[in-house]
Amino acid sequence: MPAAIEAHDLHKRYPPAVRALNGVSLTVEAGTIFGVLGPNGAGKSTLTRVLCTLTRPDSGRATVAGVDVLRDPVQVRRRIGVVGQKHGSDPNATGRENLVLQGEFYGITGRELRARVAAALERFELADAAGRQVRTYSGGMARRLDIAMGLLNRPAVLFLDEPTTGLDPEARALMWTYIARLAAEEQMTIWITTHYMDEADNLSGRLAIVDSGRIVAQGTPEELKREVSGDALHVELAQRDGGEARGTVERIPGVSEVEIDGRVLRARAADGGAVLPTVLAALEERDIKVASVKVSRPSLDDVYLRFAGREFDRADPVLPAGAS
Amino acid sequence: MIALRQTWQVFLRGLRTLLRQPAFLVVTIIQPIVWLLLFGALFRSVSRIPGFHGTYIDFFTPGVVVMLALFGAGWSGMAFVEDIANGVMERMLTSPVWRGSLNVGWIAYEAVVIMVQTVLIVVLALILGADFKGGIIGVLLMFLIGALLACSVASFSNAVGVLGRRRETVIGVVSFFQLPLTFLSTGMMQRNLLPRWMQTVSDYNPVNWAVEGARAAAMQRTDWGIVGTRIAMLVGLALVASLVASRAFARYQRSL
Numbered sequence: 001m002p003a004a005i006e007a008h009d010l011h012k013r014y015p016p017a018v019r020a021l022n023g024v025s026l027t028v029e030a031g032t033i034f035g036v037l038g039p040n041g042a043g044k045s046t047l048t049r050v051l052c053t054l055t056r057p058d059s060g061r062a063t064v065a066g067v068d069v070l071r072d073p074v075q076v077r078r079r080i081g082v083v084g085q086k087h088g089s090d091p092n093a094t095g096r097e098n099l100v101l102q103g104e105f106y107g108i109t110g111r112e113l114r115a116r117v118a119a120a121l122e123r124f125e126l127a128d129a130a131g132r133q134v135r136t137y138s139g140g141m142a143r144r145l146d147i148a149m150g151l152l153n154r155p156a157v158l159f160l161d162e163p164t165t166g167l168d169p170e171a172r173a174l175m176w177t178y179i180a181r182l183a184a185e186e187q188m189t190i191w192i193t194t195h196y197m198d199e200a201d202n203l204s205g206r207l208a209i210v211d212s213g214r215i216v217a218q219g220t221p222e223e224l225k226r227e228v229s230g231d232a233l234h235v236e237l238a239q240r241d242g243g244e245a246r247g248t249v250e251r252i253p254g255v256s257e258v259e260i261d262g263r264v265l266r267a268r269a270a271d272g273g274a275v276l277p278t279v280l281a282a283l284e285e286r287d288i289k290v291a292s293v294k295v296s297r298p299s300l301d302d303v304y305l306r307f308a309g310r311e312f313d314r315a316d317p318v319l320p321a322g323a324s
Numbered sequence: 325m326i327a328l329r330q331t332w333q334v335f336l337r338g339l340r341t342l343l344r345q346p347a348f349l350v351v352t353i354i355q356p357i358v359w360l361l362l363f364g365a366l367f368r369s370v371s372r373i374p375g376f377h378g379t380y381i382d383f384f385t386p387g388v389v390v391m392l393a394l395f396g397a398g399w400s401g402m403a404f405v406e407d408i409a410n411g412v413m414e415r416m417l418t419s420p421v422w423r424g425s426l427n428v429g430w431i432a433y434e435a436v437v438i439m440v441q442t443v444l445i446v447v448l449a450l451i452l453g454a455d456f457k458g459g460i461i462g463v464l465l466m467f468l469i470g471a472l473l474a475c476s477v478a479s480f481s482n483a484v485g486v487l488g489r490r491r492e493t494v495i496g497v498v499s500f501f502q503l504p505l506t507f508l509s510t511g512m513m514q515r516n517l518l519p520r521w522m523q524t525v526s527d528y529n530p531v532n533w534a535v536e537g538a539r540a541a542a543m544q545r546t547d548w549g550i551v552g553t554r555i556a557m558l559v560g561l562a563l564v565a566s567l568v569a570s571r572a573f574a575r576y577q578r579s580l
Contacts, residue, residue, distance in 0.1 A: 052418045055580045074420050082418040086411025092341045104333045105421035107326050133344065149415070
């Protein structure tokens with residue numbers, strides 16, 4: 001099967017000094033969910049806009065659903081659905097009117113349009129609210145309408161740009177269910193950008209981590225986590241330690257990256273569970289009291305830290321709001 | 325064909341938005357009535373100035389029609405500001421919709437609104453004793469002239485909307501032009517009573533082209549020379565304005 005999305009060496013600058021894309025290349029296989037993870041301003045929205053034909057790159061090429069985004073943007077538009085960061089619906093129109101207008105924009109008319117609109121309202125549980133103006137919808141309902149609008153033309157590739165930002169946890173969970181079901185039932189390619197680690201981890205088959213306009217890592221969430229060497233050990237000591245604890249643990253075979261921060265000792269091990277008894281025994285031998293222990297599988301936070309070289313939460317936006 | 329259909333849908337969207345906002349709808353209906361009555365009463369004594377011919381209501385009715393086109397269609401660009409802010413614009417731009425329909429649909433909507441307002445003006449003017457010497461044809465030509473000016477004004481306003489992307493910008497730019505263009509025309513004051521420099525300026529003022537054309541069509545025994553040239557000039561202006569609007573739109577797209 002040909003790739004659903006292919007990008008080659010995309011560059012985009014926003015004058016005067018913002019380099020939003022700094023040589024991005026990637027391939028997304030058809031029928032998969034592809035997650036793009038990065039903090040605000042990393043360039044993931046710019047990348048999405050280039051692929052959706054909203055923005056022209058300064059250089060580089062890209063094809064979406066087999067069509068070149070620069071040479072034939074109109075054909076690309078016919079083959080994609082887009083759900084932007086902001087609501088794309090007209091708040092003064094009803095849910096049904098929004099869907100009808102959307103269909104007309106794709107040249108879908110008459111009975112076919114009415115049938116698709118009715119099915120979309122049903123599927124996204126908006127049938128009861130179809131005659132109400134969107135300004136009266138809850139955040140979750142409006143988001144569902146956005147997705148229904150994005151799907152109305154039965155796209156080959158669906159772009160979701162931060163689809164759950166600003167939603168409460170319940171609406172977010174519901175949205176995840178919809179997205180996962182879409183991928184399973186329609187064999188559609190779904191591109192989803194997010195700055196939530198758990199969202200990327202949960203939904204995407206493959207994942208790209210974007211930082212400062214570059215892709216710093218790519219793979220399945222499992223592969224990426226595997227590249228971060230092993231499990232994280234988290235040992236809380238009963239009292240501050242003068243460095244003895246660190247030295248003790250460092251000498252244990254199979255343990256690496258030992259750090260101490262106040263009373264907390266962190267380390268990595270290929271198999272955290274297996275090495276833990278040895279660690280505890282070694283500390284006990286030196287009479288170092290342990291308050292609590294935790295072993296955790298590497299998370300995408302660890303992956304991000306490793307590849308982007310900084311902690312996810314502390315990553316500063318490099319773009320002004322709006323240009324991201 | 326499909327472009328026409330999409331334009332029609334954008335037009336319907338505008339109309340629907342108007343009908344959904346009761347306050348705005350009421351203003352749209354009351355405004356022409358208030359203007360004709362209020363300004364008519366205020367400037368009644370103008371007709372007693374030596375050198376003024378005819379009644380003030382006959383003189384002023386075309387002026388109100390043109391002012392409504394200028395002041396109503398001037399806010400057209402606000403819809404673009406709203407659409408950009410709401411994300412509606414980007415959603416439309418990722419669809420294969422014909423780009424022109426977004427501008428033309430709104431312009432058509434503004435033109436229809438001014439025509440409805442003109443109906444109210446004409447009825448009210450008849451009640452107040454206006455004498456439409458141009459007959460039905462003349463009055464219809466006045467409708468056309470009002471709609472043509474509304475098209476140009478709406479196009480310029482849309483251009484300001486997509487380039488400025490802020491309500492304040494649209495309000496600032498549009499209100500900067502509205503009153504001066506009104507007073508530099510013969511809408512409220514007969515030409516021979518204007519200072520000489522204003523007479524000269526008014527020759528280049530599209531609002532005045534519309535006023536003179538509408539007056540010559542509806543209120544006098546139709547003077548085809550004046551009506552024809554004024555309509556031609558307004559058509560030319562509308563073409564220029566739509567070119568400006570589509571250039572502005574292309575520039576907006578490039579800035580994304």
